[in-house]
Amino acid sequence: MRKITLILLLILPVKTFGQTLKIDSLKTVVRQFTDKASSVERDSSLTVSIYTICSMISLAEPELRQVWTDSLNRFSKSSKWNQSIAYSYLANSRNYHLNGYTTLAFKDMESAIKLFRQLGNEKMYIIAFSNLAVIITNYFYNRPISDQKTEKKYLNYLSDGLVLMKKQGNPGQVANLDLSLMQYYFRHKNYGRAKNYAIEAWEITKADPEKNFYQHFVGKWYEGLCLVYSGKKQEGFRIINEIKTIAQKPRKDGMDKYFLTNNGLSLGNYYLEKKEYQNAINEAKIGEQALKSMKLPTFDYALNKIFYESYKNLGKPQEALGYFEKMQAYEQDSQHKEALGQYLEWQLKYEDEKQKNQIQALENQQLTQTRNFLSIGGVLGLCIAGYVFFVNRQLRKKNQEIQEALLKGQTTERKRMASELHDNISNKILGVKMRVELLENENFTEKERKNYDSTLRFINEVYSDVRLVSHNLLPEDLEKYGLIVAVENLVKMLNLIDRTRFDTKIQSKQLSLSPRSEYEIYSTILELVNNILKHAQAKNAIISILKEEKLLKISVKDNGIGFNNHLNNMNTLGLKNIHSRIESLRGSVKIMSDGGTGTDVQLEVPM
Template identity: 25%
Template sequence: MGGSVATLHVQAQQLNEDSIRRVIAGTGSDSVRVLALLTLGNYQLKHKMQDSIGLHTLEEGLGLAGRIRFRQGIAQGLMIKGSYYNSKHQLAQSLDAYDEMMQVAEDIPNDSIRNRLQMMAYNNVGGIYNDNGDFRNSLMYRLKALALVEKYTPGNYTNLAIVYLNIASDYRQLKMPAKALEYLDKTTAFFPKLNERLKMEYYYEYYHNYLASGKAVVAKAMLGTIEEGLRTFNLSDFQKKDYALMLAKLNGIFQLEYDRNYPRALQYYQRYEALARELKLKTEITESLYRIGETQLAAGNIPAAIASLQQSYNMAAANGFKHQLMKAELLLADAHKKNGNATEANNLLEKAMAQRAEIYNEHAVKELAFAEAQYQSEKKKAEIAALTLANTEKALKIARRDRLLLAGSLITGLLLLVVAWFYNSNNRRRKDAERAEKEQQKQIVFLERQQQVVSLQSMINGQETERTRIAKDLHDGLGGLFSTIKMHLSTLQHEVQDLRSYPLFTRSYELVNDASDEVRRIAHNMMPEVLIRIGLVPAVRELCNSINAGKLLQVKLQDYGMEERLQAATEIMLYRIIQELLNNIMKHSQATEAVIQFNRENNQLSITVEDNGCGFNVDADSGSGRAGLESVKSRVNYLNGSLSIDSQQQIGTTVMMVFLINH
């Protein structure tokens, strides 16, 4: 059993990339191929660390997007480029990619996609400035992002909250905590609607700003709020440990620096160290040992402090943590001085001063590199502006020459021009009328599309409402009735012992029991409780398990980056799509194996459903399963997604869907 599971796991890991490559090589739409190329390139760069291969794949996707004028694909590719270059500290290339992304996004006709991409570009550029200590420019770009969100998507509370949080962080680092708290408080009206991970991030930002504002009592109460969130929120195991680590550290700092409760601070720091070791975070282990030594020194336990600080020092030296090494040297020097060892204290102070000079030089080099990146970015903008100006001046010179030629022609051809003027006037009026008619037709088409979207939304919402009502009626009404019948039959067979010997009674009891189970199964399929309670992936996993129990079809589920839940309406829609595709596989494909894969990278979610069945003709207008596929297409369109179907006779079918989702 163990061997087969390992084999399936390896195949699934390869299958995701293989499926994307089939979409790239297939005959689907070029826009879907662009998105598949970008997905593959991003995967190669971020997960496989294949820089040259990933950049080649990315450029291939950008080239195809340029040839078909798919501006959304170009913008998404440039965003991946900007993120990649930033991770490699190639800041000039990163800023250039984001600047180009903003320009490309300007020409995207879809307001929602255009504004979301521009908002992401501004926010990410702000992040580059923030990482390099330029909080004023970071704030400027974050405020530009906020202007877009507030103007075009004021109801998108997640985007609003993310930008508010970033702005608050910038203000805090600019030593303006009151202004930071003002932006944090803007979420008060919709804070309950935010996802739980984002709420935890807000709690931490509130805590730091309360401390910076001198509100220690309120800050301490916020630590209790963080602890309550850690206990009650539906977080992943990694998130729980990560937040617990930060909470232990903050509690230790507060007990040491504000309450002066050294035993309590030591308990928190020891908890901090244990979590850091469990998560194998070397920087946090080094920091926790330093904090323990700092507390022991403040409490007067000098030998214990020296031992803890020496461990922190050794770990910092072994891993090249220069800033932590300098801190450990300074505090160790103080501890040895208090212990009467002046020689060792002086040696450590000399090392700390040398370390400080080295850190300062590295910081200066980093600042110069960032300044150079800014200069190159601004220089490129200036060159583009100068080129545009030169082209404009050239056009003006040509226009002046043409006007002189025209003046000479006017002298010799006045009568002809008068006739031409009448002709052009009539022609212009005709063109204006045609243009007005075209604009009217465009408006009609736009309104028709809007009406289609509204109708589709109403239909789908109506279907889900009716499914929920029927499921509730089946479970509470018919299910309850069957339970009552079973109870009466059970009572009857206990009161009349002879009934057990009657085959008709026994068969009737079994049929009632089977009917009761079937009602519950139907109600569960119409609105599974696990989908509402804990999310999409567990609900799909339960659906796969129920299919696997039948032995005719084995379904494997793989998910990557799905720790955060999506919006409830989106989860329901995606569940229905998966449910419909699995129904089609079971009814029509004659498949024995199927694989479902969720892959979430930042704001992009790709879903692949693959089987080893008999395949079908994708281009056929009718046939078995066609109604189900039309339902899938409608739901994908409703979510503004793209759909690609690749099917080969006797080999199987691959369905790939790509969606842009909000963070």
């Protein structure tokens, strides 16, 4: 099981009027300024006061935080102070982040950073930058490691942020970046470097641990966890238990509950990885109890996942089912939240449509102007030829841009569909399977036992098929490692199904193909594989990929019933798509088959 480790980082409130100023005093300031006529001075004071109230409201009062955030949003639209909208973005981002709307939180925090930088407010720019790093870290905590380029960019971003925070000199903000970098190296299993950043977060906040409570104690706590993962369990758990004794004492600001949630999640996942399922449940219960007074659905889901996996492995399906249903409820709600953050996909579709309109305009412009120039006579022939060449060159460039945009759009949609199948449909099928298993009875008659076993077998087949489809909609291997690795891993997955035995014959591991070409070829191979599984009745099949000079030759061959017997199925299930895909790459398709001797589909694509 992949290790999931959580670090709960806070977007720190900015106590603009001093640490001792209470929310009630700020409300008084707001009431006093509300009665005054609008001015830059009045509006700036109101903006900072309302924003500070939003930042200071307890995690246990999400409704109240929403009320004050909405108030700041309304006020910023009419404010005469040019920084009000930037503060509004900052408050919105914090609220979105705590409510689980990560995409929207990221978008608004980026807007705040841009505005504060443009307006020359260095202090708030640094604060917003620090908070953005927190959002990124929490967003990636339960996701697999990305490709090397993305991870390096992520690391550079956090490293640059730490340098910026150290120049500013705020210990709490520096500790935030330390913990973000600690989480980065923890994900990469570099526990030595992770521990160093955890220690720095602890050390830099020693002067005022009350003000920077969470960063201070979590830093030391994670030093202990890094030691545990490094094999020094006795020393690591000694530190963890010492810090837990101090940090779990009740606090008015709710930071003790935030700390205990972190403890329950991180240790719960540690014990889950070690297959100590009862210990995982015990730690998760600590986090569950702490979360009761806070509405943090993302962390609630992570705890439910620990409970579900632990009870399932302990052979307690009834308890596991209860937490599985809670996970499903969250996933259905998170789909709505994800929809709110799909602005990037909408923007892509808009740009794609815009490019289509541009190329149509270029084509019309070319036809009209070419016709006009030709009427002038042969004297301008050379100029016309040059002009046509130039416009055609532009058209080819635009065509390329459109193809790239379409590929990006298809990739985005396939990722969404794959995620829907894997995270939603697969889980629902798994839920049905668990419910059916609960119906098992030792007193089944022979007929009932036969029906029960066949139903379970059918559910397992459906579950396997859905997982295979979700993987192959857009396999991660194709994006990361290319066509050859993706095909090899596809064959490994196909052989797990135990229907047709697939083999590969690959001449070269290195192919010089564009991402679009690899995508089209892989999709074609997948189409042919699906037809073999569904219609060919083949015992064996082989996928060959050979490189000859400037040609890539692909063969998908089976020993099934032959082309004549499933010609109609081939036509309806994708033969046209196969021709269309390969011809779009300036390639060719050749199908050879005799009834009863199998089928060999040969593809040739120029490299």
